[in-house]
Amino acid sequence: MKKLFITAVAGLAISLSACNSNSSSKVNSQDSVSADSASAATIVFESPVYDFGKATDGDKVSHDFKFTNSGTSPLIITNASASCGCTVPDYPREPIAPGASGIIKVVFDTSNKVGIQNKQIIIASNAATPSTELFIKGEVQSLTK
Numbered sequence: 001m002k003k004l005f006i007t008a009v010a011g012l013a014i015s016l017s018a019c020n021s022n023s024s025s026k027v028n029s030q031d032s033v034s035a036d037s038a039s040a041a042t043i044v045f046e047s048p049v050y051d052f053g054k055a056t057d058g059d060k061v062s063h064d065f066k067f068t069n070s071g072t073s074p075l076i077i078t079n080a081s082a083s084c085g086c087t088v089p090d091y092p093r094e095p096i097a098p099g100a101s102g103i104i105k106v107v108f109d110t111s112n113k114v115g116i117q118n119k120q121i122i123i124a125s126n127a128a129t130p131s132t133e134l135f136i137k138g139e140v141q142s143l144t145k
Helices: 002-038
Strands: 043-045 049-056 060-069 077-082 087-090 101-109 115-125 131-141
Touching: 043 131, 049 060, 060 131, 077 087, 077 101, 087 115, 101 115, 101 131
Parallel strands: 049 131
Antiparallel strands: 043 060, 060 101, 077 115, 087 101, 115 131
């Protein structure tokens, strides 16, 4: 019985010391997150929305979304995806230096998309805000009008 009690107390002491070491490492990791965000890349678009107005069914609408890395670290865009297959984004694969600019080219194929359109493009990067939304919108008119 004494052995069981001593084993339980020793296990509890080990658990408590492990909890204390985890909480201090959590504080340290939070400090490094704050330091990382202060030195992170920052992606700033001239305009996150492009209104193409009116287009005819079958047209391909293209727009260059211009951005600048206003942060202090190189900006790395890891992905650009659109809300549907009719919208194709092309993004720079190389790092964008602090203060430098770049372009994300988006092509929207209006084929069979008659009516009001609002397509979303999501940009994933190492920026302080890791996900940024862009929009291309307008009205696609039928050929028969």
